Amino acid sequence: MFKNVIVKKPCSRITEGITSSPELGKPDYQLALKQHEAYIKALKSCGVEVTVLEADEAYPDSCFVEDTAVLTRKCAIITNPGASTRKGEIEEMIPVIKKFYSEDCIEYIKAPGTLEGGDVMMVGDHFYIGRSARTNPEGIRQFIAILKKYGLNGSEVTLEKVLHLKTGVNYIENNNMLVSGEFIDKPEFEKYNKYIIPPEESYAANCIWMNGKVIVPANFPKVADIVKKAGYEIILVDTSEFRKIDGGLSCLSLRF
Numbered sequence: 001m002f003k004n005v006i007v008k009k010p011c012s013r014i015t016e017g018i019t020s021s022p023e024l025g026k027p028d029y030q031l032a033l034k035q036h037e038a039y040i041k042a043l044k045s046c047g048v049e050v051t052v053l054e055a056d057e058a059y060p061d062s063c064f065v066e067d068t069a070v071l072t073r074k075c076a077i078i079t080n081p082g083a084s085t086r087k088g089e090i091e092e093m094i095p096v097i098k099k100f101y102s103e104d105c106i107e108y109i110k111a112p113g114t115l116e117g118g119d120v121m122m123v124g125d126h127f128y129i130g131r132s133a134r135t136n137p138e139g140i141r142q143f144i145a146i147l148k149k150y151g152l153n154g155s156e157v158t159l160e161k162v163l164h165l166k167t168g169v170n171y172i173e174n175n176n177m178l179v180s181g182e183f184i185d186k187p188e189f190e191k192y193n194k195y196i197i198p199p200e201e202s203y204a205a206n207c208i209w210m211n212g213k214v215i216v217p218a219n220f221p222k223v224a225d226i227v228k229k230a231g232y233e234i235i236l237v238d239t240s241e242f243r244k245i246d247g248g249l250s251c252l253s254l255r256f
């Protein structure tokens with residue numbers, strides 16, 4: 001069960017966020033703020049305490065807090081984002097993490113290692129780490145060494161097509177996994193109950209399990225149906241403005 005969530009409000013420079021889909025247009029800042037508020041409301045309805053950080057105008061992508069840290073039940077790991085325009089985001093996150101974790105269990109990914117939290121998928125005490133354009137082998141090596149120090153485990157997953165591991169695969173507890181595209185046939189996920197996300201709704205493979213309920217992006221009816229049929233109560237949240245800059249539901253929060 002999660003007790004806490006950290007989010008950060010989008011800043012007005014969200015229109016300058018990194019994107020692989022410029023054809024979707026630029027995010028509407030006012031609408032992004034409204035959608036972010038609805039996201040917070042959805043999280044609160046799952047019984048967690050939500051820490052809402054003020055917007056940081058220095059970093060267009062800073063609402064995607066998930067990439068700055070990985071918060072486990074044993075330790076907090078501050079990342080070193082692979083995107084050069086995002087590296088500084090960790091500076092504001094460190095003091096926030098210190099409110100929840102004591103200094104001796106806060107660890108850091110150090111250059112030349114890079115790692116972004118969107119590449120880390122937690123399945124109990126095992127962490128799958130995507131080797132992506134943002135997360136490099138040295139970052140993965142450091143991350144697994146840190147996990148081992150705390151009695152946790154990790155393993156690498158290669159990916160070619162998507163930005164982050166969790167862009168395409170997400171664990172929703174009870175051995176259930178939402179898989180899309182290149183992850184459907186990965187041998188490492190064979191042991192899970194796989195729910196295949198159709199390609200036209202692949203964006204919505206990024207759902208989040210929140211204390212028994214699953215938050216699903218709005219306007220992806222097939223995915224909503226799949227998750228409901230898997231036995232979950234779902235909460236829909238519209239993330240259209242974040243999608244324009246490759247952001248999904250999980251990217252917008254740190255859950256621990």
Ligand code: CIR
Nearest residue numbers: 018064118164245246247251
């Ligand atoms: C980026 O490219 O870094 C942002 N525009 C999107 C980050 C999405 N984060 C995530 O999937 N964890």
